[in-house]
Amino acid sequence: MTEIVSIATRPGRSATSEMVRRLPEFLMIWVPLLLSAAHLISFSIWTIWISFTPSTLIPVSGWVGLHNYNSVLASRNWQIAFDNLLLFGIAFVLLSLTTGLLLAILLDQRIRGENVLRTIFLYPLAVSFVVTGTVWSWLLNPGIGIEKLAHDLGWTSFHFDWLVNRDMAIWTIVIAAIWQSSGFAMALFLAGLRSVDSDIIKAAQIDGAGPIRTYWRVILPTLWPITVTVIVVQLQFAISAFDLVRALTNGGPGIATQLPALVVYDLMFQRSQLGRGAAAAVLMLLILLAVLLPYAAWRYVRQRRAAHA
Amino acid sequence: MRDRSFAPSRALIYLIVTLFAAAYLAPLVVVVLNSLRTNEEIAQSSMIGWPQHWAFGNYAMAWSGFCVAETCAGIRPYMLNSALITIPATIFSTLLGAVAGYAVSLWRFRGDNWIYGIVTLGLFLPQQMRLLPWTIVLRDIGLINTLSGLVLIHTIQGLSFTVLFCRNYYVAIPHELIRAARIDGAGFFRIFWRIILPLSAPILIVTVIWQFTHIWNEFLYGVTFTTGQQQPVTAALIALSTPVADIPKQGVQSAAVIIAALPTLLIYLFGGRYFVRGLTAGAVK
Numbered sequence: 001m002t003e004i005v006s007i008a009t010r011p012g013r014s015a016t017s018e019m020v021r022r023l024p025e026f027l028m029i030w031v032p033l034l035l036s037a038a039h040l041i042s043f044s045i046w047t048i049w050i051s052f053t054p055s056t057l058i059p060v061s062g063w064v065g066l067h068n069y070n071s072v073l074a075s076r077n078w079q080i081a082f083d084n085l086l087l088f089g090i091a092f093v094l095l096s097l098t099t100g101l102l103l104a105i106l107l108d109q110r111i112r113g114e115n116v117l118r119t120i121f122l123y124p125l126a127v128s129f130v131v132t133g134t135v136w137s138w139l140l141n142p143g144i145g146i147e148k149l150a151h152d153l154g155w156t157s158f159h160f161d162w163l164v165n166r167d168m169a170i171w172t173i174v175i176a177a178i179w180q181s182s183g184f185a186m187a188l189f190l191a192g193l194r195s196v197d198s199d200i201i202k203a204a205q206i207d208g209a210g211p212i213r214t215y216w217r218v219i220l221p222t223l224w225p226i227t228v229t230v231i232v233v234q235l236q237f238a239i240s241a242f243d244l245v246r247a248l249t250n251g252g253p254g255i256a257t258q259l260p261a262l263v264v265y266d267l268m269f270q271r272s273q274l275g276r277g278a279a280a281a282v283l284m285l286l287i288l289l290a291v292l293l294p295y296a297a298w299r300y301v302r303q304r305r306a307a308h309a
Numbered sequence: 310m311r312d313r314s315f316a317p318s319r320a321l322i323y324l325i326v327t328l329f330a331a332a333y334l335a336p337l338v339v340v341v342l343n344s345l346r347t348n349e350e351i352a353q354s355s356m357i358g359w360p361q362h363w364a365f366g367n368y369a370m371a372w373s374g375f376c377v378a379e380t381c382a383g384i385r386p387y388m389l390n391s392a393l394i395t396i397p398a399t400i401f402s403t404l405l406g407a408v409a410g411y412a413v414s415l416w417r418f419r420g421d422n423w424i425y426g427i428v429t430l431g432l433f434l435p436q437q438m439r440l441l442p443w444t445i446v447l448r449d450i451g452l453i454n455t456l457s458g459l460v461l462i463h464t465i466q467g468l469s470f471t472v473l474f475c476r477n478y479y480v481a482i483p484h485e486l487i488r489a490a491r492i493d494g495a496g497f498f499r500i501f502w503r504i505i506l507p508l509s510a511p512i513l514i515v516t517v518i519w520q521f522t523h524i525w526n527e528f529l530y531g532v533t534f535t536t537g538q539q540q541p542v543t544a545a546l547i548a549l550s551t552p553v554a555d556i557p558k559q560g561v562q563s564a565a566v567i568i569a570a571l572p573t574l575l576i577y578l579f580g581g582r583y584f585v586r587g588l589t590a591g592a593v594k
Binding site: 022024025029032033035037040041042043044050059102103107111117119121122124125127128129130131134136137138139144145146148149152179183188191236239240243247264265268269274277278280282284285288292 | 319322323325326329330332333334336337339340343351352354355356357358405406408409412413416418424425427428430431433434435436437438439440441442443445465466468469472496497498522525526527528529533543546547550559562566569570573574576577578581584585588589
């Protein structure tokens with residue numbers, strides 16, 4: 001019925017009524033997409049602009065050049081945050097990669113209960129970083145957590161006070177972050193292992209390669225594109241890590257576990273230094289771009305090669 | 310490796326995976342046990358232990374009794390806030406994302422690739438770059454410190470993910486199907502309703518699970534744009550863990566943590582396959 005009507009009315013329609021008729025679809029397509037795109041672009045420019053102004057409590061116009069950047073970069077807060085980010089980023093990515101890869105290889109051995117194990121390794125990803133941070137702050141707190149348990153059990157010389165130890169506190173964040181997200185690396189690696197061509201594996205075995213050699217020489221090399229993706233995603237998380245640190249150490253003891261995202265929040269909303277906070281946010285973006293741009297270039301080259309092959 | 314040549318070392322494999330599984334489960338087990346121990350009992354020993362007296366009352370206390378900051382209504386109001394933020398924002402961002410994903414993949418229009426490319430940049434732009442502008446915008450439109458403000462933010466920001474998910478799913482639908490429907494006179498919405506939507510169940514489940522989990526677990530916007538009674542549960546948990554006095558309350562706190570984590574954990578347990586698909590889809594971008 002409706003088909004007949006729509007065909008019958010079609011020829012007599014003027015350009016204006018056609019536009020009116022198509023207005024709802026036009027709005028449905030463009031309004032959400034434009035809102036999303038416009039907020040991304042304008043908010044980025046806005047924050048960059050604020051970073052060049054003398055804004056403190058409220059955004060004001062004016063131009064102070066790189067002054068905000070210089071004072072952020074010169075602050076001890078940022079320097080500690082940046083050093084922590086380097087350590088945290090590298091340690092977390094390496095350890096969660098190796099943990100994820102090990103778990104994936106083990107799960108790929110046709111073991112019983114694979115589904116249950118996979119569910120266990122992945123469930124932390126469904127939990128918020130706030131919950132993860134809170135729970136680990138209990139476990140790692142020497143007064144009530146693992147150290148206290150060991151003491152209660154009679155092992156009085158046991159020491160595990162990283163949470164309150166300035167030099168080691170950053171490692172508590174590494175531990176909690178690995179617990180939360182190594183399952184992600186495992187899931188991607190497992191998918192990669194499952195897609196390795198079984199003919200290659202058979203060929204290697206016929207050539208007399210043992211299982212370890214087969215993995216090292218034949219299977220693992222096929223996983224490196226996945227490895228790059230996992231590294232980039234995990235680094236992206238590390239660079240913007242906020243909730244986890246806020247819940248676990250809140251940057252402490254002192255400012256020993258400060259990270260860039262905490263510095264941004266502190267400057268913007270606790271010290272009312274909007275200009276400097278915006279500058280710190282832009283610095284975070286630059287760190288992120290230092291990771292993402294090479295990755296984008298690498299993907300572009302790979303796609304071109306794949307297209308030519 | 311799918312052969313059994315590892316046979317002698319299989320026991321070792323099982324030993325290692327069991328140890329890892331225990332390590333991954335331990336924090337959950339510890340918190341569940343603590344949520345059933347009295348505060349005094351925890352204070353006397355440690356956070357790790359078997360309940361001497363089962364304290365089921367912790368849950369009632371956590372739900373509606375204890376004090377967060379100055380109000381003593383438990384985490385119920387904050388759970389409600391989280392639900393009132395998460396459910397509408399998930400529905401809006403998924404529906405709008407599905408329509409937009411369909412438009413850029415199958416309907417095609419001038420500038421579609423450009424706008425799609427810009428929208429997906431949202432996957433990478435750190436929240437910190439949007440904090441100040443959102444603060445100003447929310448204040449100007451009168452939505453600061455409201456749940457609607459957070460719904461708006463999560464809907465717009467979620468679009469980057471939902472459009473990506475749906476677009477990547479819809480590109481696999483043959484264009485001939487759409488072309489044939491258009492020749493028959495079907496319009497944009499009719500094709501979406503009659504052809505696209507019935508094919509969309511898997512991707513809509515993935516998208517809903519992804520959005521729900523992310524919005525429920527979100528903390529930074531919640532703590533920045535709302536205060537006091539308007540905060541989502543993640544922000545309330547942080548407020549709760551700030552010690553008010555020396556009164557031990559880890560038993561009740563553990564119960565609160567379990568309650569706050571339960572919605573996303575249940576979704577994960579029942580929709581695990583779709584959850585993982587969202588993870589990998591989000592990663593391969």
